[in-house]
Amino acid sequence: MTSPRGSLRRSERSRRAILDATRALVAEHGYAKVGIEAIAARAGVGKQTIYRWWPSKGAVVLDAVRALSENGEGQLALPDTGDLEGDLKQVLRATAAEFADPTFDALIRGLTTELAHDLGLAAAYAEHTAELEEAKRQRLRSGQRAGQLSPDADLDIVLDLLFAPLFRRWLLRTGPLTPDYADTLVEAALRAFAPPEPVTAS
Amino acid sequence: MTSPRGSLRRSERSRRAILDATRALVAEHGYAKVGIEAIAARAGVGKQTIYRWWPSKGAVVLDAVRALSENGEGQLALPDTGDLEGDLKQVLRATAAEFADPTFDALIRGLTTELAHDLGLAAAYAEHTAELEEAKRQRLRSGQRAGQLSPDADLDIVLDLLFAPLFRRWLLRTGPLTPDYADTLVEAALRAFAPPEPVTAS
Numbered sequence: 001m002t003s004p005r006g007s008l009r010r011s012e013r014s015r016r017a018i019l020d021a022t023r024a025l026v027a028e029h030g031y032a033k034v035g036i037e038a039i040a041a042r043a044g045v046g047k048q049t050i051y052r053w054w055p056s057k058g059a060v061v062l063d064a065v066r067a068l069s070e071n072g073e074g075q076l077a078l079p080d081t082g083d084l085e086g087d088l089k090q091v092l093r094a095t096a097a098e099f100a101d102p103t104f105d106a107l108i109r110g111l112t113t114e115l116a117h118d119l120g121l122a123a124a125y126a127e128h129t130a131e132l133e134e135a136k137r138q139r140l141r142s143g144q145r146a147g148q149l150s151p152d153a154d155l156d157i158v159l160d161l162l163f164a165p166l167f168r169r170w171l172l173r174t175g176p177l178t179p180d181y182a183d184t185l186v187e188a189a190l191r192a193f194a195p196p197e198p199v200t201a202s
Numbered sequence: 203m204t205s206p207r208g209s210l211r212r213s214e215r216s217r218r219a220i221l222d223a224t225r226a227l228v229a230e231h232g233y234a235k236v237g238i239e240a241i242a243a244r245a246g247v248g249k250q251t252i253y254r255w256w257p258s259k260g261a262v263v264l265d266a267v268r269a270l271s272e273n274g275e276g277q278l279a280l281p282d283t284g285d286l287e288g289d290l291k292q293v294l295r296a297t298a299a300e301f302a303d304p305t306f307d308a309l310i311r312g313l314t315t316e317l318a319h320d321l322g323l324a325a326a327y328a329e330h331t332a333e334l335e336e337a338k339r340q341r342l343r344s345g346q347r348a349g350q351l352s353p354d355a356d357l358d359i360v361l362d363l364l365f366a367p368l369f370r371r372w373l374l375r376t377g378p379l380t381p382d383y384a385d386t387l388v389e390a391a392l393r394a395f396a397p398p399e400p401v402t403a404s
Contacts, residue, residue, distance in 0.1 A: 113315035116373050126376065156377075157367075157386055161394075164370040165362035171318050171373075174328065175358075184359055192363075192394035 017043040018050060022064040027103040031061065031110020058121040061111050062128050068104070076135040084143030085190055091136075092162060092182035099170040100177040112171060133159070144195075153193035161189040219245040220252055224266040229305040233263065233312020260323040263313050264330050270306070278337040286345030287392055293338075294364060294384035301372040302379040314373060335361070355395035363391040 021042035025034045036057055040047045054060045079087045098104050115122045136159055143149040149158070165185055169175045223244035227236045238259055242249045256262045281289045300306050317324045338361055345351040351360070367387055371377045 109318060112374075113318050116311060116315050119375070122375055125374075154386070157390060160367035160370070160387075161363055161390060164367040165359075167370050168362070168366040172314075172327075173321070173324055184356070185362075188359060188363060188394040191396075192390040194393075 014043070014045050014049060015053065018045060018060065019064040019067045022060050023103070023107055026061060026064075026110065027106045030106060031114070036060070056121070058111065058114055058118065059124055061107065062121075062125055065108055065111065066128050068098075076132050078135055078139040080139060080142055082146060084139070084146065084148040085186060087139065088162065088186045088190070089183050092166065092186050093179045095163070096166055096177040096179065096182045099166065105170075109171070147195050149190065150193045150195050158189055158193055161192060162186065216245070216247050216251060217255065220247060220255075220262065221266040221269045224262050225270075225305070225309055228263060228266075228312070229308045232308060233316070238262070258323070260313065260316055260320065261326055263309065264323075264327055267310055267313065268330050270300075278334050280337055280341040282341060282344055284348060286341070286348065286350040287388060289341065290364065290388045290392070291385050294368065294388055295381045297365070298368055298379040298381065298384045301368065307372075311373070349397050351392065352395045352397050360391055360395055363394060364388065
Protein backbone atom coordinates (compact mmCIF):
# COMPACT_ATOMS: atom_id res chain seq x y z
CA MET A 1 0.00 0.00 0.00
CA THR A 2 1.24 3.46 -0.81
CA SER A 3 0.18 6.72 0.77
CA PRO A 4 -1.77 9.17 -1.45
CA ARG A 5 1.12 11.57 -1.10
CA GLY A 6 3.63 8.97 -2.35
CA SER A 7 1.33 8.10 -5.22
CA LEU A 8 0.96 11.75 -6.19
CA ARG A 9 4.70 12.19 -6.11
CA ARG A 10 5.15 9.17 -8.37
CA SER A 11 2.46 10.48 -10.74
CA GLU A 12 4.25 13.80 -11.00
CA ARG A 13 7.55 11.96 -11.59
CA SER A 14 5.93 9.91 -14.38
CA ARG A 15 4.39 13.01 -15.92
CA ARG A 16 7.76 14.77 -15.94
CA ALA A 17 9.47 11.67 -17.37
CA ILE A 18 6.91 11.44 -20.16
CA LEU A 19 7.22 15.10 -21.08
CA ASP A 20 11.03 14.92 -20.96
CA ALA A 21 11.02 11.80 -23.13
CA THR A 22 8.67 13.48 -25.59
CA ARG A 23 10.92 16.50 -25.93
CA ALA A 24 14.03 14.36 -26.36
CA LEU A 25 12.49 12.04 -28.95
CA VAL A 26 10.94 14.80 -31.03
CA ALA A 27 14.27 16.65 -31.01
CA GLU A 28 16.05 13.48 -32.18
CA HIS A 29 13.59 12.16 -34.76
CA GLY A 30 11.15 14.94 -35.62
CA TYR A 31 7.51 15.21 -34.66
CA ALA A 32 6.16 13.03 -37.44
CA LYS A 33 8.27 9.99 -36.57
CA VAL A 34 7.64 9.83 -32.82
CA GLY A 35 4.84 7.58 -31.48
CA ILE A 36 3.24 7.04 -28.07
CA GLU A 37 4.97 3.66 -27.82
CA ALA A 38 8.43 5.15 -28.15
CA ILE A 39 7.60 7.88 -25.63
CA ALA A 40 6.37 5.29 -23.12
CA ALA A 41 9.50 3.15 -23.59
CA ARG A 42 11.84 6.12 -23.15
CA ALA A 43 9.93 7.37 -20.09
CA GLY A 44 9.83 3.91 -18.53
CA VAL A 45 6.03 3.84 -18.23
CA GLY A 46 3.29 1.83 -19.89
CA LYS A 47 1.38 3.20 -22.90
CA GLN A 48 -1.78 3.13 -20.78
CA THR A 49 -0.23 5.61 -18.36
CA ILE A 50 0.11 8.06 -21.23
CA TYR A 51 -3.39 7.45 -22.56
CA ARG A 52 -4.81 7.91 -19.05
CA TRP A 53 -3.61 11.54 -19.10
CA TRP A 54 -3.53 12.50 -22.76
CA PRO A 55 -5.90 11.69 -25.65
CA SER A 56 -3.28 11.81 -28.41
CA LYS A 57 0.34 12.35 -29.34
CA GLY A 58 -0.47 15.93 -30.25
CA ALA A 59 -1.79 16.51 -26.72
CA VAL A 60 1.38 15.09 -25.12
CA VAL A 61 3.60 17.23 -27.32
CA LEU A 62 1.47 20.24 -26.47
CA ASP A 63 2.00 19.63 -22.76
CA ALA A 64 5.70 19.02 -23.33
CA VAL A 65 5.90 22.44 -24.98
CA ARG A 66 3.78 24.05 -22.31
CA ALA A 67 5.86 22.62 -19.48
CA LEU A 68 8.79 24.63 -20.84
CA SER A 69 6.94 27.87 -20.05
CA GLU A 70 5.96 26.91 -16.51
CA ASN A 71 7.90 28.19 -13.58
CA GLY A 72 8.32 26.04 -10.50
CA GLU A 73 4.77 26.61 -9.29
CA GLY A 74 3.15 25.72 -12.61
CA GLN A 75 2.03 29.35 -12.86
CA LEU A 76 2.64 31.60 -15.84
CA ALA A 77 3.60 35.21 -15.32
CA LEU A 78 5.45 37.83 -17.30
CA PRO A 79 8.14 39.97 -15.67
CA ASP A 80 6.79 43.21 -14.23
CA THR A 81 9.54 45.59 -13.17
CA GLY A 82 7.36 48.63 -13.87
CA ASP A 83 9.06 49.21 -17.25
CA LEU A 84 6.71 47.85 -19.91
CA GLU A 85 9.11 48.32 -22.81
CA GLY A 86 12.01 46.67 -20.99
CA ASP A 87 9.87 43.79 -19.78
CA LEU A 88 8.39 43.14 -23.21
CA LYS A 89 11.84 43.24 -24.79
CA GLN A 90 12.97 40.62 -22.29
CA VAL A 91 9.97 38.42 -23.18
CA LEU A 92 10.30 38.89 -26.94
CA ARG A 93 14.05 38.26 -26.85
CA ALA A 94 13.43 35.07 -24.88
CA THR A 95 10.75 34.01 -27.36
CA ALA A 96 13.08 34.69 -30.29
CA ALA A 97 15.85 32.70 -28.61
CA GLU A 98 13.44 29.84 -27.92
CA PHE A 99 12.34 29.73 -31.57
CA ALA A 100 15.99 29.82 -32.67
CA ASP A 101 16.89 26.88 -30.42
CA PRO A 102 17.06 23.67 -32.52
CA THR A 103 15.54 21.47 -29.78
CA PHE A 104 12.60 23.77 -29.23
CA ASP A 105 12.23 24.27 -32.97
CA ALA A 106 11.95 20.53 -33.57
CA LEU A 107 9.37 20.27 -30.82
CA ILE A 108 7.04 23.01 -31.98
CA ARG A 109 7.48 23.12 -35.76
CA GLY A 110 5.74 19.79 -36.34
CA LEU A 111 3.13 20.60 -33.74
CA THR A 112 2.44 24.00 -35.29
CA THR A 113 1.94 22.67 -38.80
CA GLU A 114 -0.29 19.90 -37.40
CA LEU A 115 -2.36 22.58 -35.64
CA ALA A 116 -2.89 24.21 -39.02
CA HIS A 117 -4.65 21.07 -40.30
CA ASP A 118 -6.29 19.63 -37.17
CA LEU A 119 -9.17 21.68 -35.73
CA GLY A 120 -9.40 19.53 -32.60
CA LEU A 121 -5.73 19.90 -31.77
CA ALA A 122 -5.95 23.64 -32.54
CA ALA A 123 -8.81 23.95 -30.02
CA ALA A 124 -6.78 22.04 -27.42
CA TYR A 125 -3.82 24.30 -28.15
CA ALA A 126 -5.94 27.43 -27.75
CA GLU A 127 -7.17 26.09 -24.39
CA HIS A 128 -3.62 25.23 -23.33
CA THR A 129 -2.29 28.67 -24.27
CA ALA A 130 -5.22 30.66 -22.87
CA GLU A 131 -3.44 31.05 -19.54
CA LEU A 132 -0.26 32.37 -21.18
CA GLU A 133 -2.27 34.74 -23.39
CA GLU A 134 -4.03 36.04 -20.28
CA ALA A 135 -0.67 36.49 -18.51
CA LYS A 136 0.48 38.60 -21.46
CA ARG A 137 -2.68 40.71 -21.35
CA GLN A 138 -2.23 41.17 -17.59
CA ARG A 139 1.22 42.61 -18.17
CA LEU A 140 -0.18 44.98 -20.79
CA ARG A 141 -2.97 46.08 -18.42
CA SER A 142 -0.37 46.83 -15.77
CA GLY A 143 1.42 48.94 -18.41
CA GLN A 144 -1.82 50.76 -19.13
CA ARG A 145 -2.25 51.57 -15.42
CA ALA A 146 1.33 52.88 -15.39
CA GLY A 147 0.54 55.18 -18.33
CA GLN A 148 2.92 53.34 -20.67
CA LEU A 149 0.26 52.06 -23.07
CA SER A 150 -2.89 53.71 -24.38
CA PRO A 151 -5.91 52.96 -22.15
CA ASP A 152 -7.90 52.38 -25.36
CA ALA A 153 -5.44 49.86 -26.82
CA ASP A 154 -6.95 46.60 -28.04
CA LEU A 155 -4.66 44.24 -26.15
CA ASP A 156 -5.14 41.36 -28.57
CA ILE A 157 -3.96 43.58 -31.41
CA VAL A 158 -0.94 44.66 -29.36
CA LEU A 159 -0.10 40.98 -28.81
CA ASP A 160 -0.58 40.30 -32.53
CA LEU A 161 1.89 43.06 -33.44
CA LEU A 162 4.40 41.74 -30.91
CA PHE A 163 4.27 38.03 -31.53
CA ALA A 164 2.88 37.37 -35.03
CA PRO A 165 5.91 38.76 -36.92
CA LEU A 166 8.22 36.62 -34.78
CA PHE A 167 6.03 33.58 -35.40
CA ARG A 168 5.91 34.08 -39.16
CA ARG A 169 9.64 34.79 -39.47
CA TRP A 170 10.35 31.63 -37.48
CA LEU A 171 7.89 29.37 -39.30
CA LEU A 172 8.81 30.46 -42.84
CA ARG A 173 12.46 31.20 -42.02
CA THR A 174 12.26 34.61 -43.69
CA GLY A 175 14.89 36.24 -41.48
CA PRO A 176 17.10 35.90 -38.40
CA LEU A 177 15.51 35.75 -34.93
CA THR A 178 17.78 38.30 -33.29
CA PRO A 179 17.44 40.37 -30.10
CA ASP A 180 17.42 43.43 -32.38
CA TYR A 181 14.41 42.15 -34.24
CA ALA A 182 12.62 41.47 -30.94
CA ASP A 183 13.40 45.00 -29.72
CA THR A 184 12.23 46.55 -32.99
CA LEU A 185 8.87 44.80 -32.71
CA VAL A 186 8.37 45.94 -29.12
CA GLU A 187 9.21 49.54 -30.01
CA ALA A 188 6.88 49.52 -33.03
CA ALA A 189 3.97 47.95 -31.13
CA LEU A 190 4.33 50.45 -28.27
CA ARG A 191 4.51 53.39 -30.72
CA ALA A 192 1.30 52.14 -32.37
CA PHE A 193 -0.46 52.21 -28.99
CA ALA A 194 1.35 55.03 -27.23
CA PRO A 195 -0.55 56.72 -24.39
CA PRO A 196 -2.08 60.10 -25.32
CA GLU A 197 0.17 62.10 -22.94
CA PRO A 198 3.92 61.71 -22.47
CA VAL A 199 4.80 60.09 -19.16
CA THR A 200 6.43 62.62 -16.83
CA ALA A 201 9.50 61.61 -14.87
CA SER A 202 8.67 61.01 -11.20
CA MET B 203 5.72 22.38 -88.52
CA THR B 204 4.31 25.08 -86.28
CA SER B 205 5.34 28.68 -86.14
CA PRO B 206 7.24 29.80 -83.01
CA ARG B 207 4.33 32.13 -82.23
CA GLY B 208 1.76 29.31 -82.44
CA SER B 209 3.98 27.11 -80.29
CA LEU B 210 4.35 29.84 -77.68
CA ARG B 211 0.61 30.33 -77.61
CA ARG B 212 0.09 26.61 -77.08
CA SER B 213 2.72 26.59 -74.33
CA GLU B 214 0.93 29.37 -72.55
CA ARG B 215 -2.39 27.54 -72.94
CA SER B 216 -0.84 24.39 -71.44
CA ARG B 217 0.71 26.35 -68.59
CA ARG B 218 -2.66 27.94 -67.76
CA ALA B 219 -4.42 24.56 -68.01
CA ILE B 220 -1.88 22.99 -65.63
CA LEU B 221 -2.20 25.78 -63.07
CA ASP B 222 -6.01 25.73 -63.30
CA ALA B 223 -6.03 21.94 -62.89
CA THR B 224 -3.70 22.22 -59.90
CA ARG B 225 -5.94 24.74 -58.17
CA ALA B 226 -9.08 22.70 -58.84
CA LEU B 227 -7.58 19.41 -57.66
CA VAL B 228 -6.03 20.82 -54.50
CA ALA B 229 -9.35 22.49 -53.66
CA GLU B 230 -11.17 19.18 -54.17
CA HIS B 231 -8.76 16.76 -52.50
CA GLY B 232 -6.31 18.77 -50.40
CA TYR B 233 -2.65 19.41 -51.09
CA ALA B 234 -1.34 16.14 -49.65
CA LYS B 235 -3.49 13.92 -51.90
CA VAL B 236 -2.81 15.55 -55.27
CA GLY B 237 -0.02 14.20 -57.50
CA ILE B 238 1.62 15.31 -60.74
CA GLU B 239 -0.12 12.48 -62.59
CA ALA B 240 -3.58 13.70 -61.61
CA ILE B 241 -2.68 17.27 -62.53
CA ALA B 242 -1.45 16.16 -65.96
CA ALA B 243 -4.59 14.11 -66.57
CA ARG B 244 -6.91 16.95 -65.58
CA ALA B 245 -4.96 19.49 -67.65
CA GLY B 246 -4.85 17.19 -70.68
CA VAL B 247 -1.04 17.22 -70.94
CA GLY B 248 1.66 14.62 -70.42
CA LYS B 249 3.52 14.38 -67.12
CA GLN B 250 6.71 15.28 -68.97
CA THR B 251 5.22 18.63 -69.94
CA ILE B 252 4.86 19.43 -66.27
CA TYR B 253 8.33 18.20 -65.36
CA ARG B 254 9.80 20.26 -68.19
CA TRP B 255 8.65 23.44 -66.43
CA TRP B 256 8.52 22.57 -62.74
CA PRO B 257 10.83 20.43 -60.58
CA SER B 258 8.18 19.26 -58.10
CA LYS B 259 4.55 19.33 -57.08
CA GLY B 260 5.38 22.06 -54.57
CA ALA B 261 6.75 24.22 -57.36
CA VAL B 262 3.59 23.77 -59.49
CA VAL B 263 1.35 24.63 -56.55
CA LEU B 264 3.54 27.66 -55.85
CA ASP B 265 3.02 28.91 -59.40
CA ALA B 266 -0.70 28.14 -59.21
CA VAL B 267 -0.88 30.36 -56.12
CA ARG B 268 1.27 33.02 -57.69
CA ALA B 269 -0.80 33.12 -60.89
CA LEU B 270 -3.74 34.28 -58.75
CA SER B 271 -1.87 37.48 -57.88
CA GLU B 272 -0.85 38.30 -61.44
CA ASN B 273 -2.72 40.86 -63.45
CA GLY B 274 -3.13 40.41 -67.21
CA GLU B 275 0.44 41.42 -67.96
CA GLY B 276 2.03 39.07 -65.44
CA GLN B 277 3.11 42.16 -63.47
CA LEU B 278 2.44 42.72 -59.80
CA ALA B 279 1.48 46.13 -58.53
CA LEU B 280 -0.37 47.51 -55.52
CA PRO B 281 -3.04 50.19 -55.94
CA ASP B 282 -1.66 53.72 -55.66
CA THR B 283 -4.39 56.34 -55.45
CA GLY B 284 -2.20 58.68 -53.40
CA ASP B 285 -3.90 57.60 -50.15
CA LEU B 286 -1.57 55.11 -48.45
CA GLU B 287 -3.97 54.16 -45.68
CA GLY B 288 -6.87 53.60 -48.06
CA ASP B 289 -4.76 51.62 -50.50
CA LEU B 290 -3.28 49.40 -47.78
CA LYS B 291 -6.74 48.76 -46.36
CA GLN B 292 -7.87 47.66 -49.80
CA VAL B 293 -4.91 45.28 -50.07
CA LEU B 294 -5.24 43.91 -46.53
CA ARG B 295 -9.00 43.43 -46.91
CA ALA B 296 -8.41 41.57 -50.16
CA THR B 297 -5.72 39.43 -48.49
CA ALA B 298 -8.06 38.65 -45.59
CA ALA B 299 -10.84 37.72 -48.02
CA GLU B 300 -8.45 35.51 -49.99
CA PHE B 301 -7.35 33.67 -46.84
CA ALA B 302 -11.00 33.26 -45.82
CA ASP B 303 -11.91 31.76 -49.21
CA PRO B 304 -12.11 27.94 -48.90
CA THR B 305 -10.62 27.31 -52.37
CA PHE B 306 -7.64 29.55 -51.75
CA ASP B 307 -7.28 28.20 -48.21
CA ALA B 308 -7.04 24.63 -49.49
CA LEU B 309 -4.45 25.71 -52.03
CA ILE B 310 -2.11 27.53 -49.70
CA ARG B 311 -2.58 25.84 -46.31
CA GLY B 312 -0.85 22.61 -47.38
CA LEU B 313 1.77 24.54 -49.29
CA THR B 314 2.50 26.78 -46.31
CA THR B 315 2.97 23.94 -43.85
CA GLU B 316 5.17 22.16 -46.41
CA LEU B 317 7.29 25.33 -46.68
CA ALA B 318 7.82 25.14 -42.93
CA HIS B 319 9.55 21.77 -43.30
CA ASP B 320 11.19 21.98 -46.74
CA LEU B 321 14.08 24.43 -47.02
CA GLY B 322 14.32 24.04 -50.79
CA LEU B 323 10.66 24.79 -51.33
CA ALA B 324 10.89 27.70 -48.89
CA ALA B 325 13.76 29.16 -50.94
CA ALA B 326 11.76 28.74 -54.15
CA TYR B 327 8.79 30.39 -52.44
CA ALA B 328 10.93 33.31 -51.30
CA GLU B 329 12.18 33.73 -54.87
CA HIS B 330 8.66 33.51 -56.24
CA THR B 331 7.31 36.09 -53.79
CA ALA B 332 10.24 38.49 -54.04
CA GLU B 333 8.49 40.42 -56.80
CA LEU B 334 5.32 40.82 -54.74
CA GLU B 335 7.31 41.86 -51.66
CA GLU B 336 9.09 44.47 -53.77
CA ALA B 337 5.75 45.72 -55.12
CA LYS B 338 4.60 46.18 -51.52
CA ARG B 339 7.78 48.07 -50.60
CA GLN B 340 7.34 50.27 -53.69
CA ARG B 341 3.88 51.27 -52.49
CA LEU B 342 5.29 52.11 -49.06
CA ARG B 343 8.09 54.18 -50.63
CA SER B 344 5.52 56.12 -52.60
CA GLY B 345 3.73 56.74 -49.27
CA GLN B 346 6.99 57.97 -47.77
CA ARG B 347 7.43 60.43 -50.65
CA ALA B 348 3.85 61.64 -50.06
CA GLY B 349 4.66 62.26 -46.38
CA GLN B 350 2.25 59.55 -45.18
CA LEU B 351 4.90 57.26 -43.68
CA SER B 352 8.06 58.06 -41.74
CA PRO B 353 11.09 58.44 -44.05
CA ASP B 354 13.06 56.38 -41.50
CA ALA B 355 10.58 53.48 -41.44
CA ASP B 356 12.07 50.02 -41.92
CA LEU B 357 9.76 48.87 -44.70
CA ASP B 358 10.21 45.18 -43.94
CA ILE B 359 9.04 45.79 -40.39
CA VAL B 360 6.04 47.75 -41.68
CA LEU B 361 5.17 44.78 -43.90
CA ASP B 362 5.63 42.41 -40.96
CA LEU B 363 3.18 44.42 -38.84
CA LEU B 364 0.68 44.50 -41.68
CA PHE B 365 0.78 40.93 -42.92
CA ALA B 366 2.15 38.67 -40.16
CA PRO B 367 -0.87 39.01 -37.83
CA LEU B 368 -3.19 38.18 -40.73
CA PHE B 369 -1.03 35.19 -41.63
CA ARG B 370 -0.92 33.84 -38.08
CA ARG B 371 -4.65 34.35 -37.48
CA TRP B 372 -5.37 32.52 -40.74
CA LEU B 373 -2.94 29.63 -40.21
CA LEU B 374 -3.85 28.93 -36.59
CA ARG B 375 -7.50 30.00 -36.96
CA THR B 376 -7.29 32.20 -33.87
CA GLY B 377 -9.89 34.71 -35.02
CA PRO B 378 -12.09 35.89 -37.89
CA LEU B 379 -10.50 37.40 -41.00
CA THR B 380 -12.76 40.43 -41.22
CA PRO B 381 -12.38 43.77 -43.06
CA ASP B 382 -12.35 45.39 -39.60
CA TYR B 383 -9.34 43.34 -38.56
CA ALA B 384 -7.56 44.30 -41.78
CA ASP B 385 -8.31 47.99 -41.18
CA THR B 386 -7.14 47.79 -37.57
CA LEU B 387 -3.79 46.36 -38.65
CA VAL B 388 -3.27 49.08 -41.26
CA GLU B 389 -4.08 51.81 -38.76
CA ALA B 390 -1.75 50.34 -36.13
CA ALA B 391 1.16 49.85 -38.55
CA LEU B 392 0.81 53.40 -39.86
CA ARG B 393 0.65 54.82 -36.32
CA ALA B 394 3.85 52.91 -35.46
CA PHE B 395 5.62 54.56 -38.40
CA ALA B 396 3.83 57.90 -38.59
CA PRO B 397 5.75 60.72 -40.29
CA PRO B 398 7.29 63.22 -37.86
CA GLU B 399 5.13 66.16 -39.01
CA PRO B 400 1.39 66.10 -39.62
CA VAL B 401 0.54 66.26 -43.32
CA THR B 402 -1.04 69.61 -44.21
CA ALA B 403 -4.05 69.67 -46.50
CA SER B 404 -3.13 70.89 -49.97
